[in-house]
Amino acid sequence: MTDPLNRLSRRAFGVSVLAFGALSAMRVAAAELKPTPTQTLGPFYPIERLAEDDADLTWIKGHAKRAEGSVIQVKGRVLDRYGHPVSGARLEIWQCNSLGRYAHANDVSTMPLDPNFQGYASIRTSAKGEWRITTIKPAAYDSPIGRRTPHIHFDVQGKSHRLTTQMYFSDDDATNSKDLLYQELGGSAERTVAKLGAPGQYDWNVILMDGV
Ligand SMILES: [Fe+2]
Incomplete structure (x- = not known):
């Protein structure tokens, strides 16, 4: 019993x-964190690119000069929506130069290319999900959908989620709010904005749905 x-x-x-x-x-x-919103790949993904794709876009090995423009550092982490770091995530990063010109055959801009600007990086996150690049602040440029506010393109591949997006800068509030693609993000736009800390130092985390 x-x-x-x-x-x-x-x-x-x-x-x-x-x-x-x-x-x-x-x-x-x-x-639970809200995932970084997806944005268009855009017309200037660098199919053709330089041999060098390291985390410093401002120096190309063997060149005597650094890229023109204001040197900045952008760093952050790749996390999943539960806040776990995504280690070994691959980040492809590309942007225009300090005059708003992409090193891409389809860019019809009349601004000059910068032969010392790498324009593209392919890096991986650390065990803690961290990443960091040194680059130059991209310029705003005119496009068929209106003037684009300064931004950097990202294609982030975790273990089970891939995200294509664009990152904006917190000190460009005035032009961000006039950018059509930024406006289309609505309430999720702030999740694409890198925060300015010390001068020239930006922080931005990428939140994937899954990926650990
Ligand atoms: Fe762009």
Whole structure:
């Protein structure tokens, strides 16, 4: 015959397991991050590119001069929506030069190319999901959909989620708000904006749906 006390303690245990489960689910839901919104690849993904694709876009090996423009650093982490770091994620990064010109055959801009600007990087995140680039601040440029505010293109591949997007700069608020693609992001636009810390230092995290 079952001891009534024992039965009671088993029931209490069952109730506490259920309560713990519900609490954990609430914690996970509360901690969930909103994924970085997807944006168009754009017309200037660099199919043709230089041999060099390291994290410093401002120097090309063997060149005597650094790229023209204001040198900046952009760093951050790739996380999944639960805040776990995504290690080994691949980031492809490309942008126009300091005069608004892409090194791409389809860019009809009359602004000159900068032979010392790398324009593209392919890097991977560390074990903590960290990444960092040194580059020059891209210029705004005219396009068929209106003037584009300064931005950097990203294609991020985690282990189970790939995201193509564009990153903007917090100190370009005035022009960001006039950019059609930025406007289309609505309430999620702020998740694409890198925050200026010290002068020339920007921080921006990429949030994937999954990817650990
Ligand atoms: Fe662009």
